[in-house]
Amino acid sequence: MPTYSHAVLDEIRSRIDLVDIVSQFVSLKKTGQNWKGLCPFHTERTPSFMVNPAKGIFHCFGCGVGGDAFGFLMRQDRLSFPEAVRALAQRAAVELPEERGREGDRDREDLHRAMQLGLEFYTEKLWAPGGERARTYLDTRGVAPEVARRFSLGYAPEGWDALLSFMKARGVAAELLEKAGLVLPRQGGGGFYDRFRGRLLFAIKDVQGRVVAFGGRAFGDEPPKYLNSPETPLYSKGHTLYSIDLAREHIRAKDRALLVEGYLDCLMAHQHGFTETVAALGTAFTAAQLQMLRRYCGEVVTFFDADAAGQKAAERAEELLEPSADGTAWAVSRSGSFGDGTALRIRVALLPAGHDPDTLLRAEGPAAFEACIAASRSLLSYALDRALAETRDPSGPRGRASAFARVALMLSKVSSAEEALALSREAALKLGVDATQLWIEAQRLQSARARPVGPPPPAAAPATMALAERELLCLLLHVAESRPLLLPLVDDGDLVHPALRVILAGLRLRPDAAPATLMSDLPDDPERSVLAALLLHERDWSDAPTVIAQYRNRFELKRRLRRIREVTRAIAEGQAAGAASPPAFEAELLALQREGERARGLTLGVSAQPEKSDRPSGPEGVHTNG
Ligand SMILES: [Zn+2]
Missing domain, CATH: 3.90.980.10 (DNA primase, catalytic core, N-terminal domain)
Structure with a gap:
């Protein structure tokens, strides 16, 4: 890629008028030193797009984009930086010092x-x-x-x-x-x-x-x-879309592209007013084609006929979840894949049996076609259903386990955390499993894949975490008032899962933090993933005071038992050595026992209150290590 000196770029900037360039695309009106118009990069009714010709910059107060002439052309015409430089150099009659490639x-x-x-x-x-x-x-x-x-x-x-x-x-x-x-x-x-x-x-x-x-x-x-x-x-076949030249402005304006298979499908769609249609020219669309569309819109609707549809859509989705040959992770939601961090939503529209877009439009008209688009579903959600449908006897424990594994694998490949969360919720509901467990399993698979070479993960790291540990962390994260009450009582040894210990440490450091902000405190992906899972966990916390009290009692009891053991041992050792037990120990032991009696009374009082029986939480299963 050619690089250009500041001198050359300044020369180009000085010779062009940004208002001229922007005016080709936006109708601008002068207001004071600036020119104002409707932003070409987002939809708005009142102008918030400003051009300052003196400084050679533009800025939109609506969507926040801004830059210089090169930036404007890159965004408007989807040019690379060198392409924008070449285009403006030509316009400004500035000769570029590049002879290579001529x-x-x-x-x-x-x-x-x-x-x-x-x-x-x-x-x-x-x-x-x-x-x-x-x-x-x-x-x-x-x-x-x-x-x-x-x-x-x-x-x-x-x-x-x-x-x-x-x-x-x-x-x-x-x-x-x-x-x-x-x-x-x-x-x-x-x-x-x-x-x-x-x-x-x-x-x-x-x-x-x-x-x-x-x-x-x-x-x-x-x-x-x-x-x-x-x-x-x-x-180059996979990198070209039929009719992209005619459709691109419509795709941008409608913020969606319709992706069909053949020439005639595409022609018919345009003829019936679906001017945002392009054709992939093959049975399968490619990542490169989707990337091209991503320049212009946030949503792509693909069409499958009802017969072969399911299989094809599912296969396609799973293929798209594989990293592409050039190494860019290409997941169904492309967060991060394009640098601008926005996702491309891919939807599947099912056509009535025996129809393709061409025949449907001719037989039933645009309303039927539009109805198919309106009924379209997310590609991954579609693939998910296929995976579940293909599982034999999903209601049985065996079938459920295999569906769980397959869905977790699928989720592990989705690069957008947001999309993965939404889908793990959906899948969990359909499978009748816990969304958090599904998410954690997906994260485990993802990190396992992230390091294909090298030693296996240490055997000490548990793959799953005890339900009770998770519940405790959920309580600490979601119910702020539990933290001053419980954090001093929780022993790190109470937690077996290493990621939970890290999150607990983060909470100790910033007990007042909003849970989501802890994300940036966490050092590694696995911890952040677990935190995301815990934050995802939705539960009615109206019984929080009861749960907090139960945990308090549990931890108090543990602390007391530990101390009683210590004191008893000290007394026993002293007696074995022939010394009389120090009165201080005797007194402490007595106090601890009285405390315990009081606590049992308290515990009885608490459990006398009505308690939801369908809730698997509570301190009963808290890990006790030694
Ligand atoms: Zn804008």
Whole structure:
């Protein structure tokens, strides 16, 4: 990636007017030193987007974004920094000190020119005499001529060299056409022939609207039904979305993208007003495609037909949960994957059996399609249901255990804690298990995967924590008034789980802290995950005073018993040595015993109060270590 000196960047900034640049996208009005308009980066009715041309900066008081001209273009046109610099340098007529890569740029320009000429040739043929077959086909598929033009549909005539002759007359070398994927070399001899013959052509364009590939549809049953451009320097299949050039502003405006499979699905959707539709051009959409959409919106709705849908959606979701080849963790909610920390919501819309978007729109119209979108569900939630449905006998203990394991594994791959929490709640409800246990198991699997090499975790670390330990920490976290009463009494030895000890230590240091703020005090991920789990735990604490009293009694009793043992031992040792027991010990022992009697009375008083029997909490199961 080229780097640019401050001098060059300053030179560019000084030569451009930010108001000019922003005005291409936003209607601005002068107010004092600033210009004001509706923010292009969030939806608003009253302008809070300001441009200060003197300082060359913009800022939105609504959504908080701001920056300079480079930042504006990067955000508005989704350019990388070097791309924004190049765009503005050109505008400012500043020469950039980069000669490297020029050769490659020239090659690409030639390819773009060849593709553009090809597009002109094919679209002209569609509407010219001789294109009747293609036009009839469009008619039978219900494609309006206006839509066909908007999408630059074309027709590749029969014959082996229609395009070649056209290009030859314009001085375009056949070798360049081969590189562009438009022609193929003849076998066993010189010369080339047209790749696309006797087909309807769909122009695949990049974000800037430049044609990079073609998809050719046969009119009859002749194989292949679809013939596509090969991968070229301009075209990489999994990284391209059909009609992204037409849809992107609508996707941005509606903050959602509809992702369909085929060309005609996409055309029909646009024709019926769903102008935020793009096609993945394959049965499976890729992470790269979703990442492209993430630039423009927060939600993607994918479509599956009812028959194969479940399987496909579930498989897709689980695949997407695997880290991508380039190492970026790509989970269904992409927090962190894009640097801006916002998530892309992927939803699954189920189409009625036997329908794809094309047929549904033609048979039932846009309202039916919109209803499918409205009924769409989160992809992961969908996959979760599949996992549960595939478990044999989920109500039995065995089936439940295997579903628990599978769901925990799935959850462990979700990178967004928020989404994982929501899903563990949902799954726990469906499985009839404890959400916290599910979450903790998922966290355990996640950290196990995080270090695939190296020694296994120390055997001393318990995988699960005792219910009572967890309940105690929950009480301390959720009920602030329990802390001054219980923290002095809790012995660290009362807790077996190491993460809980760390959280307890954090609470001792800042007993007044709001529980969520303890997060930043915790050193490591496992502790933070456990804390998240405890904070997730929802419980009615109206009985807190009772529970606190029970814990107090329990800890008081433990303390007393410990002291009684100590004093008794001291007295016994003294007697064994032939010395008389010190009167102080005798007195303490007596006091401890009286204290115990009083406490038992108190305990009886407390347990005489009505108590919820469905609550598994209470001090009865508190770990007693020695
Ligand atoms: Zn804004």
